Amino acid sequence: MTSSESNIRSLERRRKQKKRNRILVASTLGVVGLFAIYAVYFSSWLTVNKVSVIGNTISSTYEIESAVNIPIGTQLARVNGDEVNASLAGISSIDHVEVRRAWPNEIVLAVTERIAIATIQKAGHWEFVDAKGVAYGKTFSQPKELMVFNVNNKAARIEVANVYSQMPGWIKNQVKTIGATSRDNVQVDLGKSRKAIIGDSSRLERKFAVLKVLLTRKARIYDVSAPDVPVTRK
DSSP states (O other): OOHHHHHHHHHHHHHHHHHHHHHHHHHHHHHHHHHHHHHHHTSSTTBOSEEEEESOSSSOHHHHHHHHOOOTTOBGGGOOHHHHHHHTTTOTTEEEEEEEEETTTEEEEEEEEOOEEEEEEETTEEEEEETTOOEEEEESSOOTTSEEEEESSHHHHHHHHHHHHTOOHHHHTTOSEEEESSTTOEEEEEETTEEEEEESSTTHHHHHHHHHHHTTSOOSEEEOSSTTSOEEEO
């Protein structure tokens, strides 16, 4: 056998060995992958045996766990965050919940509750309102530290919340109450017999800038609902 033939055979053996190694690696990875899928989605090794709730101060842990009702033995990977949030829609104080998997056997429900920016008066009690305009909970005494929204329907409540949450500090300090009967006639009581008509929540930055200039004039009504043609009335 010549030296050239020996080299060719040697190269051929190395190519075949590399091919066998690649097949072996691919087969091993395939088995590992199938095992991982089985372990996560089908086996009893990574299943729920405990549900914990954190972040809740208004709604009770029992109320949340009862609403979610994640069966013991459910695979952790199969717990769906969207389904969990949908099941909690009836608890109005909850904004959203993050489902965290504490492997191997625990689900943690991290609750974010609504933060009140105002109250609305109802028959015999007060309800809280968050920045999204969602009404929730109730108290039998008016919280003095919160703004009062004078609204009588959902659309008005959402628009008023949107306007109020975007107000700059200089005007918030003057607001006594804020209300609306529909989404396009938000009005602000500034005290001292003064009222600002905001309209809807469009172009708020422009409206507040114009209002700041108008308030240097003595008037009773400051209408910035059309901020390019503002109106004052005495």
